[in-house]
Amino acid sequence: MAKKVLGMLGSPRRDGNSAQLLDAALEGARSAGADTERLDLAAMDLNPCLECRACDAAAKCSQHGDDMGGIYSKIRQVDAIVLSSPIFFMGVTAQTKAMIDRCQCFWVEKYVMGRRVYDGRDRPKGLFVSCAGSSKPTIFEPALHVAKAFFAAIDYQYAGEVLLGHTDDPGLGPRKKVALEQAFEAGKRLV
Template identity: 35%
Template structure:
């Protein structure tokens, strides 16, 4: 049975630079034999977390919308790809709201002390993070990285590797950076190879 990877695209621009790197990473993972479900997060119909706290005592969220099926899928997946641009020095709003809705995992792990993902299963799961930024600053990715690493801890799919490109306001077209495009493809392929293998 092929390993399952969920790939989240945080950009609303289907033909943009982030989407191009996203596609290459997915192609790499699929070529290596993984089954990848692509999720265009900006086009999902869901509300942000309303802190109803139903999940404090239950394994699900009281809110029922497009995000609901992903609670089960995130428990079953072997790996995760997140591809996003930087917006206001952080994760774009819709993707951040998607992450925030995983309070169901947070409550299970940190409040009830009954995580959905076992320690052994956690060792097999990994996240690849792909991120581009328009500006060329040394701390371009700090906010997005901290948010992503924290999300990965909450869902017990640890941050593994990243592909980054800054200064896109001047680069304009990511295809003029073939080494970055190739890195996204190769990291996607490598992710497929390493998920399911326990870290020592």
């Protein structure tokens, strides 16, 4: 059966740099035989976590009726996720973070209840792709911590990252081409 790879775009720009990196990774996954799907988080109805603490007891979110229910199901079903977010104020975008915070119920399931969601099957993989306007060498560090914590909480194996810095550079073209190729290869390796 074909592997399933889910792309999550956290940028509000549907065809910006992060979208193109994500699409390249998904194309790589398809080239290796996977079925892929892209979710645009900015176009979805996603409420932030309310810290109601209901998931402490049940490992389930108390909020129903937004699009997070579908995302919970997909996280449990797919073989890999490619999470893509540009850097906004040193971190992932609000749309990305809202989705991640709503995964606190997975964190409770794994770290408090000690349940391993993927027992009996291959552990799914998580790839992070990101871009940032500045050329600061440390620009991706906070977001990398967030992405790794997200994949650990949903019990995915971290499969690395593809990062494109200094997108403000008028001469971005050649570096972007390299990053798109890296994303394609990283997507292929997920499968």
